[in-house]
Amino acid sequence: MKKTIAVLQGDGVGKEVTAGAVNVLKVIADRFDHEFHFEYGLIGGEAIDQQGVPLPDETITLCKNSDAILLGAVGGEKWNSIPRHLRPEQGLLKIRKELDVYANLRPVTVQGALADSSPLKREYVEGVDCMIVRELTGGLYFGRPSERVERDGEEAVVDTLFYKRSEIERILRSAFEMAQKRNGRVTSVDKANVLESSRLWREVAEEVAKDYEDVKLEHMLVDAAAMQLIRNPKHFDVLVTENLFGDILSDEASMLAGSLGMLPSASLSSDGASIYEPVHGSAPDIAGQNKANPIAAILSAAMLLRHSFDLHQEADKIEDAVESVLAQGYRTSDIADGEESVSTDKMVEVIIEAIQAPVAN
Amino acid sequence: MKKTIAVLQGDGVGKEVTAGAVNVLKVIADRFDHEFHFEYGLIGGEAIDQQGVPLPDETITLCKNSDAILLGAVGGEKWNSIPRHLRPEQGLLKIRKELDVYANLRPVTVQGALADSSPLKREYVEGVDCMIVRELTGGLYFGRPSERVERDGEEAVVDTLFYKRSEIERILRSAFEMAQKRNGRVTSVDKANVLESSRLWREVAEEVAKDYEDVKLEHMLVDAAAMQLIRNPKHFDVLVTENLFGDILSDEASMLAGSLGMLPSASLSSDGASIYEPVHGSAPDIAGQNKANPIAAILSAAMLLRHSFDLHQEADKIEDAVESVLAQGYRTSDIADGEESVSTDKMVEVIIEAIQAPVAN
Ligand SMILES: [Mg+2]
Ligand SMILES: [Mg+2]
The missing domain is CATH 3.40.718.10 (Isopropylmalate Dehydrogenase)
Known part of the structure; x- marks a missing residue:
C-alpha cells in the first residue's frame, strides 16, 4: 500500500x-x-x-x-x-x-500492567476497552444564536443546541460500523427525558440500528452514563453521543487509564x-x-x-x-x-x- | 424552636x-x-x-x-x-x-469507615467533603424553543440554554454563603471557552465574589471538572454550576461514595x-x-x-x-x-x- x-x-x-x-x-x-x-x-x-x-x-x-x-x-x-x-x-x-x-474517537483501554495507576481499583478498570464516539461539528458549541439578550428588563444570555437529522445519522452510523468491528454493542447517550434534541437523537438511533442487525443498541441517559463510567466501565463497547456530552464523558473516561x-x-x-x-x-x-x-x-x-x-x-x-x-x-x-x-x-x-x-x- | x-x-x-x-x-x-x-x-x-x-x-x-x-x-x-x-x-x-x-445541594462525603466500598482507591476518596450546588430552574432543560424545525429541506431540532443574570446571581450567592460556613472555597464550573452563557456566568461569579472576601473563587471548565472529580476529588469544597452540568457532575460525584x-x-x-x-x-x-x-x-x-x-x-x-x-x-x-x-x-x-x-x- x-x-x-x-x-x-x-x-x-x-x-x-x-x-x-x-x-x-x-x-x-x-x-x-x-x-x-x-x-x-x-x-x-x-x-x-x-x-x-x-x-x-x-x-x-x-x-x-x-x-x-x-x-x-x-x-x-x-x-x-x-x-x-x-x-x-x-x-x-x-x-x-x-x-x-x-x-x-477516544478509545479508553486499560492495560493490565497499568491497572494499578488508575484512581479506580484494579478490579473496576482492568480490561476496560471502550470507544467513545463524540459528534464534533454540531450541538451546543456551534448553534446560533449564542449571544446576550435583554429579558424582563435585565441582561440575559442564550446558547443554542442545534442538530440536523443528517448530522445525527452520520455520527451514529460511524458508531455502529465501529461496533461491528469490535464487540457489537452501541450505547447511545442522550437526555431524552428532557431534551427534544435527544428525542430526535434516540429516534434516529433506532432507525439506524435496523441497518446493523449484528449490533445491539442500548440507550442511556447522560447522568447515568457519568455514573456507569465509574461504577462499571467494562459495561461499554462503543459509546456514542453528541458534542457537549461527549466532551464531558470522554474526559471523565480518560481518567480511568491513570495517565x-x-x-x-x-x-x-x-x-x-x-x-x-x-x-x-x-x-x-x-x-x-x-x-x-x-x-x-x-x-x-x-x-x-x-x-x-x-x-x-x-x-x-x-x-x-x-x-x-x-x-x-x-x-x-x-x-x-x-x-x-x-x-x-x-x-x-x-x-x-x-x-x-x-x-x- | x-x-x-x-x-x-x-x-x-x-x-x-x-x-x-x-x-x-x-x-x-x-x-x-x-x-x-x-x-x-x-x-x-x-x-x-x-x-x-x-x-x-x-x-x-x-x-x-x-x-x-x-x-x-x-x-x-x-x-x-x-x-x-x-x-x-x-x-x-x-x-x-x-x-x-x-x-x-448534593453533598458528597466519604466516611473513612466506608472508603473501601468506593470504586476509587481509599487514598483518593477518604476525607472527601464536597458540596455540589446545581442551578435547578434554568438552562438547557427549560429554555424555549425546544422543538423540531426544518432546515435545508430536512428535519432538524433545537434546544435552548437560557439564563437571566438574576438567576445566575442567586445560585452563585447561595454557593458563596455555603462556602463561608464550610471551607471558604468555591469552584465555579462552566464552559467559558465555548459558551456565551458560561461567559456571563463567569462575569457574574467574579462580581458576586467581591461581596465575599473570605471566600476564594476559582473557575474550572466542565470537562476538566469531570476529570478532577476522579483524579483529585478532595480538591473541592463548594462546586457550583448550571443545571445540565450539575446534573452530570453530581451524579458522577455520587459514585465516589460507593453507595x-x-x-x-x-x-x-x-x-x-x-x-x-x-x-x-x-x-x-x-x-x-x-x-x-x-x-x-x-x-x-x-x-x-x-x-x-x-x-x-x-x-x-x-x-x-x-x-x-x-x-x-x-x-x-x-x-x-x-x-x-x-x-x-x-x-x-x-x-x-x-x-x-x-x-x-
Ligand atoms: Mg474536553
Ligand atoms: Mg441526574
Missing part, C-alpha cells in the same frame, strides 16, 4: 512523541511492505514563529493532499500573550474545520484526511527533555492505520507491541509510579524491537 | 427510610428542647392510588404552610403503565415547581419551604423488607436542620452519630460488602442511641 501521511508535529513534546510515532510507522511499512511518504507541515506556535499564523495555507494544502494526518500537540506559555484568534490552539480548530471532522500519556484519538473527516493525535497536550514543562511518554502518539499512529487505511493487522502489531513492553515493565516517568523510568527514545526503541521480534509460536 | 415539618413519605422504601428520619428528628427535638410538628401528605404512587393524581392540592397547601419538607422517594413498576403526565415522578416535578426550588444509600440532598426554595430527600429512589425490589439504608434520609434530616432552621449543633449531632455507628461497624446490606448486615430499624436504633449517648470527655 502506498500512502502519504502529513506530519504536523506542533509544539513542546508534540515534536518528540510524533518523531517516535513516525519511526514506528516506518518500521511497520518495512515489515509489511508498504510505502508511506511523510510530508511535514507547520502548525501552532512554531507556525506563528516562522510565518505569523497558527495554520499556514501550505499546511492546509498539504493536509488536503494527504491520506491521513499525524498530529503532535500545540501551544505553550510562550504564545499565551498574543491575541486569542492568533494563538496556537486556533491552528487546531482551523484544521479540524477545513477537513470537516465530524467524529472524535493521559497513554490515550490516542482520531478525528474523522467527512471527505478528506482524518486527523490522529494524542489526547495529551504539548506539556512545555517537560519538552525537549526526552521524558515524554510516546505511547499515546504511537497508539494514534495505530489508529491511523486502522481507521484511515484499514490496515488492521498492522495496527494490532503496534498495539500488541505496546502491551508487551508495558508487561515487561518499561515505564516513562508519567506512569512509573516511583519506579525506575526510561526516556522517550528508549520507549520508542523497545516498542520497535517488539514489532520487529519474530512472532512466538 | 417550634417548627412544622411536612413529611411526604412517597413509595417503596421512601416510607421506611422517612420513618427512620422522623424518629431521629423526634429524638433531636427532645434532646435540644425544640417542638417539631410532623404533618403527613400524599405524593407519588400512593397519591395516585388514593386520589388519582400524583400531587393532590392538599399536599401543596400542606407544603406551603410548613417550614420544611422531608421527602422519601416516589415511583415503582406498579405505575409504569399509566400516562406520563400522571406518573408518580410528576408529583416530584410539580412540588419542586410549586415551591420554586432553584438550588439543588447511593449514603447520600442526602436538599432543594432550596426561593421563598417557601425547602425540600430534603435522599438521592436514592424508591427501590421497589427491596421495599417493605426492612432492608433499606436509612442513612441518606437521616442525613437529609440533618441538612434540613442546618439549612432551613440554622440548627448547626443539632445537624452536627446527627452527622456525628452516623459516623460513629459506621465506625463501630454497623452496615445495612447495600454497604455491607459481604459482611454481616443490620436491618433498617436496627440502623435507626443505633443512630438514635449514638445521639442520646452522653458526650465523652
Whole structure:
C-alpha cells in the first residue's frame, strides 16, 4: 500500500512523541511492505514563529493532499500573550474545520500492567476497552444564536443546541460500523427525558440500528452514563453521543487509564484526511527533555492505520507491541509510579524491537 | 424552636427510610428542647392510588404552610403503565415547581469507615467533603424553543440554554454563603471557552465574589471538572454550576461514595419551604423488607436542620452519630460488602442511641 501521511508535529513534546510515532510507522511499512511518504507541515506556535499564523495555507494544502494526518500537540506559555484568534490552539480548530471532522474517537483501554495507576481499583478498570464516539461539528458549541439578550428588563444570555437529522445519522452510523468491528454493542447517550434534541437523537438511533442487525443498541441517559463510567466501565463497547456530552464523558473516561500519556484519538473527516493525535497536550514543562511518554502518539499512529487505511493487522502489531513492553515493565516517568523510568527514545526503541521480534509460536 | 415539618413519605422504601428520619428528628427535638410538628401528605404512587393524581392540592397547601419538607422517594413498576403526565415522578416535578426550588445541594462525603466500598482507591476518596450546588430552574432543560424545525429541506431540532443574570446571581450567592460556613472555597464550573452563557456566568461569579472576601473563587471548565472529580476529588469544597452540568457532575460525584444509600440532598426554595430527600429512589425490589439504608434520609434530616432552621449543633449531632455507628461497624446490606448486615430499624436504633449517648470527655 502506498500512502502519504502529513506530519504536523506542533509544539513542546508534540515534536518528540510524533518523531517516535513516525519511526514506528516506518518500521511497520518495512515489515509489511508498504510505502508511506511523510510530508511535514507547520502548525501552532512554531507556525506563528516562522510565518505569523497558527495554520499556514501550505499546511492546509498539504493536509488536503494527504491520506491521513499525524498530529503532535500545540501551544505553550510562550504564545499565551498574543491575541486569542492568533494563538496556537486556533491552528487546531482551523484544521479540524477545513477537513470537516465530524467524529472524535477516544478509545479508553486499560492495560493490565497499568491497572494499578488508575484512581479506580484494579478490579473496576482492568480490561476496560471502550470507544467513545463524540459528534464534533454540531450541538451546543456551534448553534446560533449564542449571544446576550435583554429579558424582563435585565441582561440575559442564550446558547443554542442545534442538530440536523443528517448530522445525527452520520455520527451514529460511524458508531455502529465501529461496533461491528469490535464487540457489537452501541450505547447511545442522550437526555431524552428532557431534551427534544435527544428525542430526535434516540429516534434516529433506532432507525439506524435496523441497518446493523449484528449490533445491539442500548440507550442511556447522560447522568447515568457519568455514573456507569465509574461504577462499571467494562459495561461499554462503543459509546456514542453528541458534542457537549461527549466532551464531558470522554474526559471523565480518560481518567480511568491513570495517565493521559497513554490515550490516542482520531478525528474523522467527512471527505478528506482524518486527523490522529494524542489526547495529551504539548506539556512545555517537560519538552525537549526526552521524558515524554510516546505511547499515546504511537497508539494514534495505530489508529491511523486502522481507521484511515484499514490496515488492521498492522495496527494490532503496534498495539500488541505496546502491551508487551508495558508487561515487561518499561515505564516513562508519567506512569512509573516511583519506579525506575526510561526516556522517550528508549520507549520508542523497545516498542520497535517488539514489532520487529519474530512472532512466538 | 417550634417548627412544622411536612413529611411526604412517597413509595417503596421512601416510607421506611422517612420513618427512620422522623424518629431521629423526634429524638433531636427532645434532646435540644425544640417542638417539631410532623404533618403527613400524599405524593407519588400512593397519591395516585388514593386520589388519582400524583400531587393532590392538599399536599401543596400542606407544603406551603410548613417550614420544611422531608421527602422519601416516589415511583415503582406498579405505575409504569399509566400516562406520563400522571406518573408518580410528576408529583416530584410539580412540588419542586410549586415551591420554586432553584438550588439543588448534593453533598458528597466519604466516611473513612466506608472508603473501601468506593470504586476509587481509599487514598483518593477518604476525607472527601464536597458540596455540589446545581442551578435547578434554568438552562438547557427549560429554555424555549425546544422543538423540531426544518432546515435545508430536512428535519432538524433545537434546544435552548437560557439564563437571566438574576438567576445566575442567586445560585452563585447561595454557593458563596455555603462556602463561608464550610471551607471558604468555591469552584465555579462552566464552559467559558465555548459558551456565551458560561461567559456571563463567569462575569457574574467574579462580581458576586467581591461581596465575599473570605471566600476564594476559582473557575474550572466542565470537562476538566469531570476529570478532577476522579483524579483529585478532595480538591473541592463548594462546586457550583448550571443545571445540565450539575446534573452530570453530581451524579458522577455520587459514585465516589460507593453507595447511593449514603447520600442526602436538599432543594432550596426561593421563598417557601425547602425540600430534603435522599438521592436514592424508591427501590421497589427491596421495599417493605426492612432492608433499606436509612442513612441518606437521616442525613437529609440533618441538612434540613442546618439549612432551613440554622440548627448547626443539632445537624452536627446527627452527622456525628452516623459516623460513629459506621465506625463501630454497623452496615445495612447495600454497604455491607459481604459482611454481616443490620436491618433498617436496627440502623435507626443505633443512630438514635449514638445521639442520646452522653458526650465523652
Ligand atoms: Mg474536553
Ligand atoms: Mg441526574
